[in-house]
Amino acid sequence: MKKEVKNTIIAELGELIKQYPHFYIVDVTGLDAEKTVDLRRKAFQQNIKTVVVKNKLLIKALDAAEQDFSELYGSLKGNTALMFCETANVPAKLLKEYKDANPSLKAAYAEESIFVGAEKLAELAALKSKNELIAEVVALLQSPAKNVVSALQSGAGTIHGLLTTLGERPE
Numbered sequence: 001m002k003k004e005v006k007n008t009i010i011a012e013l014g015e016l017i018k019q020y021p022h023f024y025i026v027d028v029t030g031l032d033a034e035k036t037v038d039l040r041r042k043a044f045q046q047n048i049k050t051v052v053v054k055n056k057l058l059i060k061a062l063d064a065a066e067q068d069f070s071e072l073y074g075s076l077k078g079n080t081a082l083m084f085c086e087t088a089n090v091p092a093k094l095l096k097e098y099k100d101a102n103p104s105l106k107a108a109y110a111e112e113s114i115f116v117g118a119e120k121l122a123e124l125a126a127l128k129s130k131n132e133l134i135a136e137v138v139a140l141l142q143s144p145a146k147n148v149v150s151a152l153q154s155g156a157g158t159i160h161g162l163l164t165t166l167g168e169r170p171e
Contacts, residue, residue: 013061020084092124
């Protein structure tokens with residue numbers, strides 16, 4: 001491979017690292033051709049950009065990045081595919097679907113943290129996205145308000161019934 005081509009690939013990888021807030025480093029050698037195509041199709045449908053890279057080129061792209069990714073270098077052995085995404089837990093959930101076919105997680109950069117090793121897959125899948133966290137907070141904030149409104153509504157019915165009964169009573 002010519003040096004110009006390598007430099008272009010390194011620059012493109014650097015742009016992807018800047019563009020996406022989360023990425024996974026995956027070994028897909030355990031997948032046959034059919035499973036690989038299926039994984040790529042599902043990744044595309046879930047807005048995950050999948051790229052197969054050479055480890056040395058990836059190391060150079062990570063070195064050029066503004067952040068320190070040196071913890072990831074130890075996991076860059078063998079075949080490497082990168083999965084770039086906007087939501088941290090989506091690739092982990094997708095990889096869990098293929099656990100029998102054995103695409104193994106080497107490492108991940110998600111939620112500004114580095115996760116190394118296949119055993120971190122469950123932890124990554126359990127991460128909540130920003131939208132999920134906002135929805136939970138809104139639900140928690142709405143719960144007391146709903147309780148107050150329902151108590152007032154049930155109390156209004158009780159007061160109305162009491163006043164009606166008192167009004168119908170002969171003096």
